[in-house]
Amino acid sequence: MVETALVDWSRLQFALTAGYHWIFVPLTLGLAVIMATMESIYVKTGDEFWKKTAKFWMKLFAINFAVGIATGIILEFEFGTNWSNYSWFVGDIFGAPLAIEGIFAFFMEATFFAVMFFGWDKVSKRFHLAATWLTGIGAAISAIWILIANAWMQHPVGMEFNPDTVRHEMVDFWALVLNPVAISKFFHSVFSGWMTGAIFVIGISCWYLLRKRERRFALASIRVAAIVGIVGTFAVMFSGDSSGVHAAKYQPMKLAAAEGLEKGGEGAPFSIVPGVEIPGMLSVLATHDIDGYVPGIEDILDGYTTSDGVSYPSAEEKIARGKSAIEAFGRYRELRDSNPEEAAAAREVLDANIDYFGYGYIDSRDELVPPVDLIYWAFRVMVGLGGALLLLMFVVLWAERRKRLEDMRWLLWIALLSIPLVYIAGQAGWIVAEVGRQPWVIEGLLPVKAAVSSVSVGAVKTTFFLFVAIFTLFLAIEMRIMIKAIKHGPNIEQ
Amino acid sequence: MITYDFLQHYWWFLIALLGGLLVFLLFVQGGNALIFIAGKDERQRELIVNSTGRKWELTFTTLVTFGGAFFASFPLFYSTSFGGAYWVWILILITFVFQAVSYEFQSKVGNILGRTTFRVFLTLNGCLAPLLIGTAVGTFFTGSQFYVDKSAVGDIASPVISRWANEWHGLEAVAEPFNVIFGVMVLLLAVSLGALYMINNIDDSKLDKNLRRALIYSFGGFLIAFLAVCYKLITMNGFAVDASGVVYLEAGKYFNNLLDMPVVFAMLLLGAVLLVGGVAMTLLKANSKRGIWLAAPGTVLAVMALFMIVGYNNTAYYPSTADLQSSLMLSNSSSSEFTLRTMAVVSLIIPFVVAYIAYFWRQMDKKSITSKELDHSDKY
Numbered sequence: 070m071v072e073t074a075l076v077d078w079s080r081l082q083f084a085l086t087a088g089y090h091w092i093f094v095p096l097t098l099g100l101a102v103i104m105a106t107m108e109s110i111y112v113k114t115g116d117e118f119w120k121k122t123a124k125f126w127m128k129l130f131a132i133n134f135a136v137g138i139a140t141g142i143i144l145e146f147e148f149g150t151n152w153s154n155y156s157w158f159v160g161d162i163f164g165a166p167l168a169i170e171g172i173f174a175f176f177m178e179a180t181f182f183a184v185m186f187f188g189w190d191k192v193s194k195r196f197h198l199a200a201t202w203l204t205g206i207g208a209a210i211s212a213i214w215i216l217i218a219n220a221w222m223q224h225p226v227g228m229e230f231n232p233d234t235v236r237h238e239m240v241d242f243w244a245l246v247l248n249p250v251a252i253s254k255f256f257h258s259v260f261s262g263w264m265t266g267a268i269f270v271i272g273i274s275c276w277y278l279l280r281k282r283e284r285r286f287a288l289a290s291i292r293v294a295a296i297v298g299i300v301g302t303f304a305v306m307f308s309g310d311s312s313g314v315h316a317a318k319y320q321p322m323k324l325a326a327a328e329g330l331e332k333g334g335e336g337a338p339f340s341i342v343p344g345v346e347i348p349g350m351l352s353v354l355a356t357h358d359i360d361g362y363v364p365g366i367e368d369i370l371d372g373y374t375t376s377d378g379v380s381y382p383s384a385e386e387k388i389a390r391g392k393s394a395i396e397a398f399g400r401y402r403e404l405r406d407s408n409p410e411e412a413a414a415a416r417e418v419l420d421a422n423i424d425y426f427g428y429g430y431i432d433s434r435d436e437l438v439p440p441v442d443l444i445y446w447a448f449r450v451m452v453g454l455g456g457a458l459l460l461l462m463f464v465v466l467w468a469e470r471r472k473r474l475e476d477m478r479w480l481l482w483i484a485l486l487s488i489p490l491v492y493i494a495g496q497a498g499w500i501v502a503e504v505g506r507q508p509w510v511i512e513g514l515l516p517v518k519a520a521v522s523s524v525s526v527g528a529v530k531t532t533f534f535l536f537v538a539i540f541t542l543f544l545a546i547e548m549r550i551m552i553k554a555i556k557h558g559p560n561i562e563q
Numbered sequence: 564m565i566t567y568d569f570l571q572h573y574w575w576f577l578i579a580l581l582g583g584l585l586v587f588l589l590f591v592q593g594g595n596a597l598i599f600i601a602g603k604d605e606r607q608r609e610l611i612v613n614s615t616g617r618k619w620e621l622t623f624t625t626l627v628t629f630g631g632a633f634f635a636s637f638p639l640f641y642s643t644s645f646g647g648a649y650w651v652w653i654l655i656l657i658t659f660v661f662q663a664v665s666y667e668f669q670s671k672v673g674n675i676l677g678r679t680t681f682r683v684f685l686t687l688n689g690c691l692a693p694l695l696i697g698t699a700v701g702t703f704f705t706g707s708q709f710y711v712d713k714s715a716v717g718d719i720a721s722p723v724i725s726r727w728a729n730e731w732h733g734l735e736a737v738a739e740p741f742n743v744i745f746g747v748m749v750l751l752l753a754v755s756l757g758a759l760y761m762i763n764n765i766d767d768s769k770l771d772k773n774l775r776r777a778l779i780y781s782f783g784g785f786l787i788a789f790l791a792v793c794y795k796l797i798t799m800n801g802f803a804v805d806a807s808g809v810v811y812l813e814a815g816k817y818f819n820n821l822l823d824m825p826v827v828f829a830m831l832l833l834g835a836v837l838l839v840g841g842v843a844m845t846l847l848k849a850n851s852k853r854g855i856w857l858a859a860p861g862t863v864l865a866v867m868a869l870f871m872i873v874g875y876n877n878t879a880y881y882p883s884t885a886d887l888q889s890s891l892m893l894s895n896s897s898s899s900e901f902t903l904r905t906m907a908v909v910s911l912i913i914p915f916v917v918a919y920i921a922y923f924w925r926q927m928d929k930k931s932i933t934s935k936e937l938d939h940s941d942k943y
Contacts (some may be wrong), residue, residue, distance in 0.1 A: 071721055131667055138620075139663035146645060146656055153646025157724050158716070160638025161898045168635035169909055171628030176916050179620035180923050187617055190940050191927055235724070236638075236711035238899040297819055315832055392719070399717030430719055519716075522646030522762070523723040524732060532640070539657070543664055546675050553673035 099266015267298025595758025648733025697749025
């Protein structure tokens with residue numbers, strides 16, 4: 070019997086690792102573009118100021134990069150240590166992007182990271198610039214592959230279940246790579262990294278302006294970061310829009326939970342906060358049609374028919390069909406050698422119900438509803454902060470261009486205090502994406518409780534608290550080192 | 564003709580290659596194990612940290628890619644071993660996690676724990692990671708206690724395919740002397756490679772002397788462990804697989820594999836000769852610094868040969884002593900033919916990756932690190 074506590078602690082441990090990892094990764098993605106842009110200006114103009122400016126942000130980049138790597142390795146191996154059933158059941162598909170990530174991206178990052186930091190006097194200017202860009206590109210490429218893997222869990226495509234090997238097997242690599250969910254997820258995540266990098270650079274630069282230090286450095290950094298951040302935020306908005314459409318199509322429960330929508334229908338309203346709604350807006354966002362049908366939580370559980378006549382079964386029917394699939398799977402395995410005819414009949418039942426296989430592990434319809442309040446508010450925090458930060462970047466850039474920024478101390482303070490907000494927005498986004506798909510580790514195919522390793526609850530609790538201690542220690546050290554480095558400053562104007 | 568069987572063997576070859584490269588790149592760990600032994604003063608310790616520090620990410624990345632490649636090509640190993648030998652892998656990961664931050668943090672103002680603590684972390688990773696990885700690889704020959712039942716997926720209440728047969732979850736591996744000797748062998752090899760690498764990479768006469776002394780002891784110890792492992796490999800029972808996939812114990816299986824696969828035998832011998840040659844030329848000629856470039860291919864070849872002995876020629880590469888028929892072999896643990904074929908196409912980029920790494924390595928290491936350089940340029 071798989072214990073509920075084991076599933077919960079395993080989830081908590083993975084969430085902890087992923088959450089910490091996503092503190093460091095977006096800054097890597099964003100800072101890489103900002104400092105590479107600065108170094109490009111240096112190479113183009115020959116102005117040493119830009120080299121020193123780029124080098125200062127690289128210093129912070131390196132401090133952050135190390136902890137990102139540390140949390141990343143744990144994340145990769147946790148698929149095996151804590152989700153071993155998952156690793157076999159879908160390893161045929163999921164392992165490939167992970168391996169490609171290593172071969173294509175990680176070696177690129179590792180090689181060029183070393184050139185970027187230690188190669189200033191060893192390679193030519195242009196060569197060094199290429200290394201800086203390639204470090205950032207390597208980070209983005211690694212994001213592509215892990216997000217292809219993640220998107221496949223949200224919307225599994227390009228595979229078939231093989232009852233002989235007892236796993237899903239890849240049959241179409243390009244369906245996996247060009248999964249529409251993967252494409253919007255990639256842009257949404259990577260460009261949210263640009264936002265993070267931009268807000269980080271703007272916030273710290275504003276601190277220098279508040280302290281009346283490093284004036285030229287701070288204003289130049291703000292200029293570059295704000296442009297990168299604004300471009301990134303628009304890309305986040307567009308990819309977020311397509312993420313919404315994909316959620317409506319492939320994960321309607323996630324969308325319903327994110328909206329707290331109990332009963333849906335045509336012309337569904339968008340909830341800004343409880344009690345404040347925009348009529349028809351959810352239909353527009355989810356289907357790009359004001360009259361589009363959006364099912365609510367109860368509709369999904371009871372079964373529903375969309376306006377174009379497609380019917381979806383109720384939770385009870387899905388669970389029953391899932392149990393039929395699992396039962397037929399068992400019969401097939403038992404009879405495949407001794408009674409091929411009976412086995413073939415079982416195989417037919419299995420094939421007919423395979424889309425609901427995962428539902429066979431579900432005990433009741435309530436299990437199919439993710440925690441609505443958490444997802445509802447996480448979504449609002451993400452969108453609200455994203456909008457506010459875009460406005461902030463516009464205002465800061467406008468004030469900088471008008472040469473009024475230094476006099477607007479209130480704005481400098483807001484920019485500085487916004488640094489944690491961009492991280493909160495990013496974490497909230499992942500809560501929507503990952504908690505929103507509960508109880509599934511792979512949508513419709515495998516619930517979390519059928520995916521865990523057979524280890525004791527005590528073992529997972531121990532490693533969970535161990536990781537809490539280690540990651541928190543690393544975060545504290547990183548922040549302290551960064552603060553010291555920032556206080557020390559680039560010292561360009563001395 | 565590229566058959567499924569060929570693809571499984573091809574992917575095991577790539578796993579062997581990555582394993583070989585990983586063990587070679589453990590020179591970073593081996594070098595760090597010498598921080599407080601060969602580094603007699605602050606400047607020498609700084610030279611060591613900055614020498615290994617410019618390569619640590621390659622080792623780290625190779626480890627991650629090794630894991631990723633195993634996941635993609637032999638997912639049943641990934642799920643069974645990582646989910647079962649839980650504590651061994653968690654310990655290995657934790658040592659690497661501490662290493663990952665220690666380079667960057669150790670010399671920074673405000674690092675809370677102080678420089679020495681981070682260097683102790685580097686040293687601990689340097690000792691424990693090769694030891695634990697070696698011990699874990701030792702179980703490929705001696706076996707582990709686990710059950711695999713794929714039909715368990717049909718059990719709604721408990722659909723777990725792989726189960727460990729004891730509560731030690733991998734720690735029991737140290738009860739088998741062969742595993743421990745294997746681990747010690749890998750550790751001493753890593754230290755030897757670390758010394759050889761730094762002799763080549765650092766231009767400092769005093770440190771050079773210390774490294775050569777460390778190399779004598781570490782390589783002497785390695786040779787003893789290596790001979791013990793070879794003796795045991797020749798004489799021990801191995802886990803053979805018959806034509807119908809049934810696993811059974813065969814006397815001298817691993818030695819038989821060497822005899823059945825003369826190319827692998829030649830790889831092992833050539834690897835050993837290159838390794839010994841690299842060390843010998845370094846120790847016998849006081850100004851010789853290029854030993855690492857013989858020892859490196861020697862290590863890769865020898866490790867590849869060990870992986871081939873345990874995976875090829877109808878051998879169960881991850882045997883179960885709790886239930887022989889649960890043992891993992893290439894045929895029952897690999898990904899599907901389609902995935903292996905697709906990944907085989909992807910793997911064609913590996914030579915390009917190796918080439919650009921080698922090119923940039925050369926660019927960065929053209930000049931040895933000197934004490935003067937640390938005073939005037941970027942450093943850890």
